[in-house]
Amino acid sequence: MTASPEPTLDRLRAGDLDGAWSTFVDRYRRLIFAQIRRATTEPDDVMDIFAHVCERLRENDLARLKRFAFDPAPRASFATWLVAVLRNLIVDWFRARDGRSRAQPPRSLSPLGKRMYELVFLEHRSHREASELVLLANGDTGVTAGDCRRALREAHRAAFIGAIGTRARPVVAVPYAEWVAATADASFVHDAGEALRLAMQALDEETQLVIQLFVVEEMPAADIAHVLRLGSAKAVYNKVYRGLAVVREALARL
Amino acid sequence: MTASTNCPDDLTLLAFAMNATGDPRADAHIAAHVQQCASCRITVLRHRELAAAARRATREANDVRGECLDEMAIAALAEANATDDDRAAATAHLVTCASCRSQLTELRAALDDAAMTAALPRADATRRLRQTFAGGLSAAGLAAAAVLVFAIGQHQNQRRTREGTVTPMRDETGALVVAPLTVSPMDIVSGTPVFRWSRVPRANRYRVRVFSPDGVVVWDTQTSDTTAVPPSPITLQRATRYLWKVEARTDFDRWVGSALTEFQLSTDGVRP
Numbered sequence: 001m002t003a004s005p006e007p008t009l010d011r012l013r014a015g016d017l018d019g020a021w022s023t024f025v026d027r028y029r030r031l032i033f034a035q036i037r038r039a040t041t042e043p044d045d046v047m048d049i050f051a052h053v054c055e056r057l058r059e060n061d062l063a064r065l066k067r068f069a070f071d072p073a074p075r076a077s078f079a080t081w082l083v084a085v086l087r088n089l090i091v092d093w094f095r096a097r098d099g100r101s102r103a104q105p106p107r108s109l110s111p112l113g114k115r116m117y118e119l120v121f122l123e124h125r126s127h128r129e130a131s132e133l134v135l136l137a138n139g140d141t142g143v144t145a146g147d148c149r150r151a152l153r154e155a156h157r158a159a160f161i162g163a164i165g166t167r168a169r170p171v172v173a174v175p176y177a178e179w180v181a182a183t184a185d186a187s188f189v190h191d192a193g194e195a196l197r198l199a200m201q202a203l204d205e206e207t208q209l210v211i212q213l214f215v216v217e218e219m220p221a222a223d224i225a226h227v228l229r230l231g232s233a234k235a236v237y238n239k240v241y242r243g244l245a246v247v248r249e250a251l252a253r254l
Numbered sequence: 255m256t257a258s259t260n261c262p263d264d265l266t267l268l269a270f271a272m273n274a275t276g277d278p279r280a281d282a283h284i285a286a287h288v289q290q291c292a293s294c295r296i297t298v299l300r301h302r303e304l305a306a307a308a309r310r311a312t313r314e315a316n317d318v319r320g321e322c323l324d325e326m327a328i329a330a331l332a333e334a335n336a337t338d339d340d341r342a343a344a345t346a347h348l349v350t351c352a353s354c355r356s357q358l359t360e361l362r363a364a365l366d367d368a369a370m371t372a373a374l375p376r377a378d379a380t381r382r383l384r385q386t387f388a389g390g391l392s393a394a395g396l397a398a399a400a401v402l403v404f405a406i407g408q409h410q411n412q413r414r415t416r417e418g419t420v421t422p423m424r425d426e427t428g429a430l431v432v433a434p435l436t437v438s439p440m441d442i443v444s445g446t447p448v449f450r451w452s453r454v455p456r457a458n459r460y461r462v463r464v465f466s467p468d469g470v471v472v473w474d475t476q477t478s479d480t481t482a483v484p485p486s487p488i489t490l491q492r493a494t495r496y497l498w499k500v501e502a503r504t505d506f507d508r509w510v511g512s513a514l515t516e517f518q519l520s521t522d523g524v525r526p
Contacts, residue, residue: 027375028375030373031370031373031374031375033373034367034369034370034372034373035364035370037369038364038367038369038370068326071326074326075326075327075329075330075335075336075337075340076326076329076330076332076333076335077329077333079374079375080329080332080333080361080365081325081326081329083329083361083364083365083370084325084326084328084329084332084357084361085325087357087360087361087364088325088357125302126302129302205345205346205349206345208349209345209348209349209355212348212349212355213355213358213359216355217355217356217359218359219358219359219362219363220362220366223362223363223366226334226362227331227332227334227358227362228341228345229334229341240269241269244268244269247268
């Protein structure tokens with residue numbers, strides 16, 4: 001077994017469970033709280049989640065931590081693995097409290113946050129599209145693009161999706177009549193959506209995944225390049241463009 | 255579909271509609287055009303309806319292939335440590351599994367989060383900082399690094415004091431005199447270096463000195479602020495290691511100094 005610089009793991013391997021737990025909490029308490037605060041900043045929830053996380057990590061004599069400690073060839077660093085574990089434990093806590101699916105936006109959200117939640121998570125709009133719709137609907141009420149970004153952040157926190165589009169993007173004000181004209185043609189949308197799905201399936205898996213991560217999940221291109229070892233963000237853009245070209249051809253045939 | 259030869263082509267509009275240009279300047283340019291052109295607006299709106307349909311289809315798809323990825327596999331992907339075979343298998347699954355894609359996206363976002371990086375234990379934080387420098391710094395990365403460097407500096411300072419390896423200085427009143435901590439620049443810097451350090455209680459003057467690799471002072475300045483920017487005539491060579499330190503004057507002719515900090519301008523750095 002490769003020696004690890006992580007003292008928690010060393011103590012686990014030595015069979016010192018109490019010492020391992022004490023070291024773990026001492027070293028990673030801040031990281032655990034930081035990860036929890038990505039999901040909620042409600043003080044009571046933060047403490048409840050921290051207790052839940054500790055309870056789950058401690059159960060069965062630190063079984064989860066042992067799984068990493070005794071992995072003969074761990075493929076990731078302990079901290080990164082731990083963040084992945086924490087994310088799932090936190091999601092478990094929210095599901096236990098709020099139920100698995102959220103057909104409605106959480107009540108704790110502001111009105112604008114709720115609308116953003118509906119648009120992004122229930123209607124599957126993109127961030128920019130959701131912002132444009134909110135600006136369109138609010139007309140001269142003083143809602144700004146900055147308000148939209150804050151509401152988006154709030155909605156994402158509520159849904160616990162860390163990757164949030166905080167980058168300022170230009171939004172286009174669209175006359176309402178045009179919006180109706182463009183979106184009311186449901187049959188076009190349905191047919192084109194089906195064509196799009198088939199066109200996507202015709203792409204190689206890596207290109208499909210790149211488009212899904214970039215367009216659907218809105219993961220930054222640099223991160224996609226890193227994860228899929230594509231060299232650079234430019235390679236991601238190229239793949240997206242090639243994929244979109246196929247989509248374009250599929251649309252042209254409609 | 256487009257109205258005139260001045261309109262962006264359909265692919266460009268499609269990329270714009272799907273947030274896929276990846277170029278904020280191009281986005282602004284297209285947005286300005288779309289604002290004026292009803293035909294392009296309709297095209298963009300239709301594409302977005304399609305994108306929403308695609309997202310619905312993608313997220314609601316239930317024909318998931320293979321078993322979901324465990325936390326180690328997700329972490330390995332996020333760190334780009336997965337083997338080629340593992341990555342190919344993971345790709346086949348991720349294409350069909352919104353849940354695992356979402357986990358991967360969230361993990362990458364968490365790893366890029368400055369608050370998370372700052373909360374890492376020191377060894378991990380240092381390693382991640384080194385990796386970040388090796389891979390090039392984003393603006394968020396720079397902010398994280400600054401926070402991290404400050405946090406590490408504070409931690410080291412506290413530890414040194416606790417362990418007694420550095421004798422804490424006290425002034426005549428017996429109050430502890432804390433040395434300033436260098437915050438930036440450190441390691442590799444792109445652009446004009448801005449010298450920043452932590453404030454020292456009761457210090458009314460700071461002295462910053464930058465040394466060349468052979469120990470010659472190339473810049474020496476004093477300020478009452480905790481930031482200093484070298485004037486444009488000072489020319490620092492790219493890809494050359496420099497050292498700098500800051501001293502705080504806490505009383506008449508009493509100075510307390512930071513440790514020497516090394517930095518260099520990246521080869522793509524900009525100097526006036």
